[in-house]
Amino acid sequence: MKHSYILKNTVFKKISPGQKIALFLDYDGTLVPIQKDPSRCVLPGEMKEELNSLADSNRCYLTILSGRSLPDIKGMVGIRNICYGGNHGLVISGSDMTYVHPGALPAKPYIDKAARMLSKEIAGIEGAWIERKRFTASLHYRSVRKGDVLSVKKAFCKVISEFSGGKRLAVIKGKMVLELAPDLSWNKGSAALWILNNLKGKYLPVYVGDDWTDETAFRALNKKGITIRVGKSAKTTANYYLKNQREVSEFLKRVKEFIV
Numbered sequence: 001m002k003h004s005y006i007l008k009n010t011v012f013k014k015i016s017p018g019q020k021i022a023l024f025l026d027y028d029g030t031l032v033p034i035q036k037d038p039s040r041c042v043l044p045g046e047m048k049e050e051l052n053s054l055a056d057s058n059r060c061y062l063t064i065l066s067g068r069s070l071p072d073i074k075g076m077v078g079i080r081n082i083c084y085g086g087n088h089g090l091v092i093s094g095s096d097m098t099y100v101h102p103g104a105l106p107a108k109p110y111i112d113k114a115a116r117m118l119s120k121e122i123a124g125i126e127g128a129w130i131e132r133k134r135f136t137a138s139l140h141y142r143s144v145r146k147g148d149v150l151s152v153k154k155a156f157c158k159v160i161s162e163f164s165g166g167k168r169l170a171v172i173k174g175k176m177v178l179e180l181a182p183d184l185s186w187n188k189g190s191a192a193l194w195i196l197n198n199l200k201g202k203y204l205p206v207y208v209g210d211d212w213t214d215e216t217a218f219r220a221l222n223k224k225g226i227t228i229r230v231g232k233s234a235k236t237t238a239n240y241y242l243k244n245q246r247e248v249s250e251f252l253k254r255v256k257e258f259i260v
């Protein structure tokens with residue numbers, strides 16, 4: 001993994017003059033620091049300004065791709081005329097393109113049932129809570145005492161094991177979050193490729209994310225464009241890294257200079 005390129009400019013050599021960019025950004029942990037309460041992850045004004053000016057450029061197609069539900073992520077970012085992907089890309093809504101994975105709605109009753117079962121299982125564990133996200137459901141355990149984390153994970157595995165065959169559920173592991181999702185071969189990487197293929201003309205994909213769910217997109221886009229992980233990690237497949245949200249903001253400013 002190459003060093004954070006705000007200091008070294010190698011990454012920008014990949015952007016040729018006149019090049020259009022398809023910029024994909026994760027939200028939590030990428031544009032805003034992760035918080036115990038996801039509703040408190042408010043987008044800082046300066047970051048919003050950066051995104052707004054990128055969105056205004058006709059040489060940048062901006063997508064925010066998040067594990068949050070579509071209405072939730074749209075509300076958190078609050079910028080019109082850009083593309084949003086919710087539920088890790090199961091739902092996509094942008095100018096000239098919309099998508100709902102055909103398997104998402106049929107699986108919703110099983111997700112709802114599993115979330116109800118899980119809710120009963122974790123009722124006695126302080127700090128554990130479930131967030132419903134329309135097509136997925138997240139079990140948060142960031143605020144759970146260390147001694148109770150194993151119980152949380154066991155409860156989750158117990159519920160998952162009760163869904164098999166055509167009702168099988170997938171597990172998405174995040175940072176102190178376990179997520180119930182429909183068992184579909186679809187992820188942030190598939191969603192990013194779908195968006196890229198639906199754009200008219202040639203775009204260089206640039207993807208910035210911080211979590212394991214973003215690795216699917218890094219793998220999908222590594223050879224096509226620029227992949228960046230927020231936070232250094234030996235395990236990531238991203239080509240570059242940025243240290244934190246401050247560096248992400250610096251990076252977005254530099255991208256803007258290249259395309260405006």
Ligand SMILES: [Mg+2]
Pocket residue numbers: 026027028029030209210211
């Ligand atoms: Mg993230």
